[in-house]
Amino acid sequence: MAFSDYRTALVTGASSGIGAATVRRLCAEGLTVHAVARNAERLEELAAETGCKPHPVDVGDSAAVERLIDAIEIDVLVNNAGQSRRGNILDTTPEDVDALVDINLRAVLHLTRLVVPGMAQRNRGHVINISSIAGHYAFPGGNTVYHATKAGVHSLSQQLRVDLFGKNVRVTEISPARVETEVFGRLLGDLAEAKRRFFDDYDSLQPEDLANAIAFVVDAPARMNVAFMEVLPTQQVVGGLNFAQRKTPTTS
Numbered sequence: 001m002a003f004s005d006y007r008t009a010l011v012t013g014a015s016s017g018i019g020a021a022t023v024r025r026l027c028a029e030g031l032t033v034h035a036v037a038r039n040a041e042r043l044e045e046l047a048a049e050t051g052c053k054p055h056p057v058d059v060g061d062s063a064a065v066e067r068l069i070d071a072i073e074i075d076v077l078v079n080n081a082g083q084s085r086r087g088n089i090l091d092t093t094p095e096d097v098d099a100l101v102d103i104n105l106r107a108v109l110h111l112t113r114l115v116v117p118g119m120a121q122r123n124r125g126h127v128i129n130i131s132s133i134a135g136h137y138a139f140p141g142g143n144t145v146y147h148a149t150k151a152g153v154h155s156l157s158q159q160l161r162v163d164l165f166g167k168n169v170r171v172t173e174i175s176p177a178r179v180e181t182e183v184f185g186r187l188l189g190d191l192a193e194a195k196r197r198f199f200d201d202y203d204s205l206q207p208e209d210l211a212n213a214i215a216f217v218v219d220a221p222a223r224m225n226v227a228f229m230e231v232l233p234t235q236q237v238v239g240g241l242n243f244a245q246r247k248t249p250t251t252s
């Protein structure tokens with residue numbers, strides 16, 4: 001498969017960051033791209049710029065998603081919409097648990113179940129799931145629910161390949177580390193502060209880097225499925241081991 005074998009794509013979380021960059025890139029490759037997010041105004045701006053088809057839909061609204069998918073045929077599905085939260089399980093609210101599971105995991109499963117049967121029937125398609133290094137590693141500062149949902153995205157990507165055995169439908173999981181997007185600004189409720197704290201002094205990945213990674217896996221030959229791609233900034237590593245010392249040492 002290559003871009004010339006596909007006609008259409010659907011990208012969730014298309015109003016900013018990795019999703020918007022991916023819409024720009026896939027439109028430039030000549031695909032008809034359906035762009036999904038909640039912010040209608042931003043989607044309209046992206047449509048004016050790229051020619052994509054804007055769909056202001058909350059991916060957590062399964063009925064709205066189903067109506068959308070009923071009306072279109074999709075060759076490349078990019079499950080990218082995602083949210084995070086501050087804190088860990090010690091201070092997570094019930095609303096945060098539900099929202100993260102709904103957007104990061106339940107919506108991905110629903111979209112996949114709605115789109116993939118058509119791909120299997122046509123014997124043509126590519127599902128690209130954006131997970132996170134949080135789905136593969138534990139590290140301080142991560143939100144436990146976010147980590148769990150992204151691990152779920154890893155697991156469903158693995159099993160989806162088994163479900164599609166023998167079909168020309170590829171499944172790729174892309175697991176990014178830090179990308180300079182609005183994700184931390186949304187967490188803090190302050191984009192400028194997030195820029196200062198998380199990006200100004202670091203060579204983070206840029207959204208275009210991930211869009212290029214997506215373009216690479218889509219354009220790979222039909223015989224080649226990039227099943228898993230972990231993408232980190234060169235200056236960021238995952239590793240470390242913590243061991244809390246006893247409060248009362250046994251030796252003096």
Ligand SMILES: NC(=O)c1ccc[n+]([C@@H]2O[C@H](COP(=O)([O-])OP(=O)(O)OC[C@H]3O[C@@H](n4cnc5c(N)ncnc54)[C@H](OP(=O)(O)O)[C@@H]3O)[C@@H](O)[C@H]2O)c1
Pocket residue numbers: 012013014015016017018019036037038039040057058059060080081082083103130131132133175176177178179180181182183184186
């Ligand atoms: N940036 C990083 O460092 C990083 C690292 C690892 C993984 N990721 C993953 O990369 C993906 C993209 O995030 P990003 O970094 O590009 O952040 P971003 O700029 O905050 O983009 C998130 C996108 O998701 C959309 N979205 C959120 N809730 C939605 C909902 N209920 N329905 C529809 N769309 C929704 C947002 O649009 P609306 O607000 O308009 O709905 C936005 O377009 C996420 O899955 C994230 O977990 C990011």
